[in-house]
Amino acid sequence: MSSTRLVLGWLYPREMNLYGDRGNVLALTHRAERRGLHLEVVMIGLEAEAASLIPACSGFFIGGGQDLDQVTVAEDLVGRKGPSLTTAISKGAPLLGVCAGFQLLGSHYLTQEGTSIPGLGLLPMHTVAGSERLVGNLLVEADPGLGLRAPLLVGFENHSGRTELAPGVTPLGRVVRGGGNTGHSGFEGAWCGNVLGTYLHGPLLPKNPQLADWWLGAALACAGEDPELAELDDSLEEAARVEAIARTMHPDRAPRLRLLGRGLGPRGAG
Amino acid sequence: MAGPDLRLSAAVGLGKLVGSASRRLRLGGGTTLPGDVARAIDPRVLAKLAASLTGGTVLVTGTNGKTSTAAMLRAIAGTAGWRAGGNPSGSNLVFGLTAATLDRADRHCRVPLDWMILEVDELSAPQAVAEIQPRGLVVLNAFRDQLDRSFEVEQIASRLESAVNRLPPTSFWVGNADDPRVALIGAEPGSRSHRSRILFGLDDPSAARAGLPVVADARDCPRCRGELEFTTVYYAHCGEYACPNCGFTRPAPAVRATQIQLFGLDSLQLRMVDAAGLGTSISVPLGGVFNAANAAAAFATATAMGATGAQVNSALATFQPAFGRSQLATWKGARVRLMLAKNPAGMGENLASLATLDASPVVAIALNDGIADGRDISWIWDVDLEGLARARRLTIVASGTRTRDLVLRLAYAGFEPDRIRVCPEPGAALDALAEMATPGVPAPALLTYTAMLNWQRQLVRSGASQPFREAV
Numbered sequence: 001m002s003s004t005r006l007v008l009g010w011l012y013p014r015e016m017n018l019y020g021d022r023g024n025v026l027a028l029t030h031r032a033e034r035r036g037l038h039l040e041v042v043m044i045g046l047e048a049e050a051a052s053l054i055p056a057c058s059g060f061f062i063g064g065g066q067d068l069d070q071v072t073v074a075e076d077l078v079g080r081k082g083p084s085l086t087t088a089i090s091k092g093a094p095l096l097g098v099c100a101g102f103q104l105l106g107s108h109y110l111t112q113e114g115t116s117i118p119g120l121g122l123l124p125m126h127t128v129a130g131s132e133r134l135v136g137n138l139l140v141e142a143d144p145g146l147g148l149r150a151p152l153l154v155g156f157e158n159h160s161g162r163t164e165l166a167p168g169v170t171p172l173g174r175v176v177r178g179g180g181n182t183g184h185s186g187f188e189g190a191w192c193g194n195v196l197g198t199y200l201h202g203p204l205l206p207k208n209p210q211l212a213d214w215w216l217g218a219a220l221a222c223a224g225e226d227p228e229l230a231e232l233d234d235s236l237e238e239a240a241r242v243e244a245i246a247r248t249m250h251p252d253r254a255p256r257l258r259l260l261g262r263g264l265g266p267r268g269a270g
Numbered sequence: 271m272a273g274p275d276l277r278l279s280a281a282v283g284l285g286k287l288v289g290s291a292s293r294r295l296r297l298g299g300g301t302t303l304p305g306d307v308a309r310a311i312d313p314r315v316l317a318k319l320a321a322s323l324t325g326g327t328v329l330v331t332g333t334n335g336k337t338s339t340a341a342m343l344r345a346i347a348g349t350a351g352w353r354a355g356g357n358p359s360g361s362n363l364v365f366g367l368t369a370a371t372l373d374r375a376d377r378h379c380r381v382p383l384d385w386m387i388l389e390v391d392e393l394s395a396p397q398a399v400a401e402i403q404p405r406g407l408v409v410l411n412a413f414r415d416q417l418d419r420s421f422e423v424e425q426i427a428s429r430l431e432s433a434v435n436r437l438p439p440t441s442f443w444v445g446n447a448d449d450p451r452v453a454l455i456g457a458e459p460g461s462r463s464h465r466s467r468i469l470f471g472l473d474d475p476s477a478a479r480a481g482l483p484v485v486a487d488a489r490d491c492p493r494c495r496g497e498l499e500f501t502t503v504y505y506a507h508c509g510e511y512a513c514p515n516c517g518f519t520r521p522a523p524a525v526r527a528t529q530i531q532l533f534g535l536d537s538l539q540l541r542m543v544d545a546a547g548l549g550t551s552i553s554v555p556l557g558g559v560f561n562a563a564n565a566a567a568a569f570a571t572a573t574a575m576g577a578t579g580a581q582v583n584s585a586l587a588t589f590q591p592a593f594g595r596s597q598l599a600t601w602k603g604a605r606v607r608l609m610l611a612k613n614p615a616g617m618g619e620n621l622a623s624l625a626t627l628d629a630s631p632v633v634a635i636a637l638n639d640g641i642a643d644g645r646d647i648s649w650i651w652d653v654d655l656e657g658l659a660r661a662r663r664l665t666i667v668a669s670g671t672r673t674r675d676l677v678l679r680l681a682y683a684g685f686e687p688d689r690i691r692v693c694p695e696p697g698a699a700l701d702a703l704a705e706m707a708t709p710g711v712p713a714p715a716l717l718t719y720t721a722m723l724n725w726q727r728q729l730v731r732s733g734a735s736q737p738f739r740e741a742v
């Protein structure tokens with residue numbers, strides 16, 4: 001049993017928690033716990049004193065929110081928390097942003113009315129409000145640079161923003177099915193070092209546990225610990241992932257899930 | 271000028287023809303197709319037909335409870351001796367409302383009824399109000415529901431607000447004082463929507479919950495976005511609240527539900543007190559605090575329509591629950607209770623009831639991701655399955671097109687593998703329920719919308735249940 005203690009800074013859990021984002025935090029806590037690591041979750045909200053919690057965090061997560069909340073959050077995130085957050089990230093703390101949380105990682109978000117909402121500028125990209133929303137299941141072939149064992153990521157997207165990556169920015173992956181960053185670029189998400197953003201919710205981490213492990217590894221390294229993670233039995237996660245892939249590829253096919261096995265056996269996915 | 275409206279007669283005649291043909295050929299779509307056709311011929315058909323009612327139309331909207339509340343109102347109308355129609359099929363977009371009204375029209379293009387009581391989808395409510403010019407509108411609540419379709423709670427709420435603002439000056443609307451976002455509508459004293467509103471609310475802290483659910487939709491003040499303080503939570507984000515920042519508080523409801531008593535998932539009693547302080551005791555054969563709110567809404571609306579408290583009570587005492595709302599069936603000798611759980615608020619309410627009011631050692635949950643369910647199933651991570659796992663020693667039968675997502679969620683919530691049975695198909699899930707049920711205790715099944723349809727079909731196919739029809 002290791003006595004390693006990690007701290008997850010959950011940014012704006014009240015405002016940015018629209019699409020089951022709580023599941024992402026649960027995934028990180030569970031996967032840490034199952035390895036004997038202690039992951040403490042610290043809520044970092046809009047309160048003035050919350051910024052002082054940032055330096056003690058070994059990594060961060062920010063989820064999706066309603067448009068209304070995004071403006072308030074952006075002001076606070078960039079203005080009040082930006083400097084200490086940027087410092088923590090330059091020291092290697094991982095930051096995962098999902099949906100609106102992904103958009104806030106870029107330089108700015110240009111609304112339908114032409115207002116520019118500033119972002120953290122951690123990833124060289126920006127987002128422009130689109131007229132139609134991209135809504136549906138999303139299947140992504142992850143960037144090989146991430147070194148994922150099973151490089152198909154799956155989730156659900158629901159966004160009107162179109163995110164344009166600057167030349168040279170590495171997307172999280174290639175769109176296999178769905179809209180992704182712009183609906184036509186063929187790219188989804190973006191990542192650079194210890195910062196990763198994506199439109200995949202569903203939530204993202206329970207069904208794509210390798211990304212949870214990417215975050216945990218980076219957080220361990222940031223805490224000066226060995227980033228090597230023990231293998232876990234991911235049969236339930238794998239079954240949910242394969243089922244979601246099947247629903248993405250054949251949304252209207254009558255459910256024929258016998259393919260996935262009946263019991264809770266190992267790997268489940270036959 | 272006063273000659274026959276040929277466009278309207280064509281719309282009604284051809285619409286009805288398509289309706290009966292589609293029924294005869296069993297094509298399905300009988301609940302909207304006549305509406306599609308009639309509106310293509312005369313876009314004003316719904317407005318014209320609605321104008322011929324002697325009493326008028328009452329529209330019921332809000333995320334949860336509209337089917338039950340509308341059914342309660344139709345039952346009350348019957349007891350009050352009024353002729354009333356509606357859309358019990360739940361086809362609640364403007365085409366469905368048109369088809370339902372058309373169905374009751376006579377050959378003189380008039381609807382020979384006193385009332386049409388129609389549930390209407392929240393996003394369609396403004397258009398429905400603009401066309402129908404209803405006599406009354408009921409706004410129940412605004413919760414997250416099918417975010418892939420309606421996107422955001424605030425968008426639902428602003429549609430509800432715009433529906434209220436489109437009401438004719440002589441109409442009334444009934445709003446839920448316990449839902450902060452609904453209570454903000456018409457909060458401005460002196461505004462027309464303030465003068466025409468009748469608020470209902472629950473008023474019995476003994477029926478309250480410990481606190482807000484883990485993920486609540488409206489914990490923020492709808493006026494200033496500050497944090498609301500809840501002193502009482504009855505269900506979801508509904509209760510007594512105040513904003514320390516801007517002073518927005520729960521307005522005092524004109525019609526209050528007091529002395530709320532819940533008898534498991536089977537029935538409830540409450541005492542409705544109106545603005546004059548007059549009380550009426552009411553029993554409803556439906557369980558859960560949520561249905562107390564529906565009954566309160568129905569009471570407030572029916573009395574505004576002219577019914578007496580005694581008529582409300584006599585109608586609700588023998589009320590038949592709407593499709594899939596706590597419907598009992600028998601499967602291989604075991605009793606099964608089918609409950610619709612189509613969004614976080616509905617699922618959360620059902621889970622809370624199961625944790626405290628129910629004794630079955632086994633519960634089925636079926637999660638589908640069809641269009642009618644909402645393709646996005648992320649919301650299962652927002653409901654308090656942890657609470658259920660802690661509350662009682664239970665086995666969960668996991669079913670539906672997203673069984674494996676549900677199993678993963680259950681495992682995270684603390685259900686050990688031996689407390690989860692994986693049965694994607696309805697038949698196998700029903701078998702598992704029957705096998706583990708305690709004799710005499712109905713085993714609950716929480717089902718998303720299309721899962722409910724599949725389970726009903728399975729029950730009918732096996733002769734275990736009659737095709738379900740609402741008594742109109």
Ligand SMILES: [Zn+2]
Nearest residue numbers: 491494513516
């Ligand atoms: Zn306020």
